[in-house]
Amino acid sequence: KNEVEQSPQNLTAQEGEFITINCSYSVGISALHWLQQHPGGGIVSLFMLSSGKKKHGRLIATINIQEKHSSLHITASHPRDSAVYICASRGATNKLIFGTGTLLAVQP
């Protein structure tokens, strides 16, 4: 059974800091998703990646297939980045298995 583990569970940063959130999974996958959820809000898809690296604005996602590990980086963090960040693995059956999320608070 594929398990998805995220770290840290909680993260507090000062505005402008570089942030890294980690995600590990236990079995082979077809893709790894990063999602963002604001408090009381809906879920927004940030990235889907199966290899290498993707960048969108200040967000960067990387994946190492051999090590079964992915990271989400936020450069020049801002209070509006405060949210829960969730990684999810996607297997051959198209189902998503989610991590429990990382609660990020960026203080001004």
Add this chain to the structure above:
Amino acid sequence: NAGVTQTPKFQVLKTGQSMTLQCAQDMNHEYMSWYRQDPGMGLRLIHYSVGAGITDQGEVPNGYNVSRSTTEDFPLRLLSAAPSQTSVYFCASSRGQSYGYTFGSGTRLTVV
């Protein structure tokens, strides 16, 4: 361009009542799924569908039914609500394996 629309946004039920959570998408996505989100746990898959007329169970299907009569709609039925079904429910759709997911805004359900 509505994306994935979930209704209602909030609902309070009494134990034993039944209800249907609605989910509709206008992107012609084949894959649709329902998840529940509980504190301290990741989202968990309840049921999913890979196309009209095809549904299958996810990780936590007990107490829920689904049907997929059209590509657009994927309603989730609670047969006899229980307090353990108090949760936030999300519907999501995807074009397929090589594409990302679009999530609805969620339904917060409380069973008393």
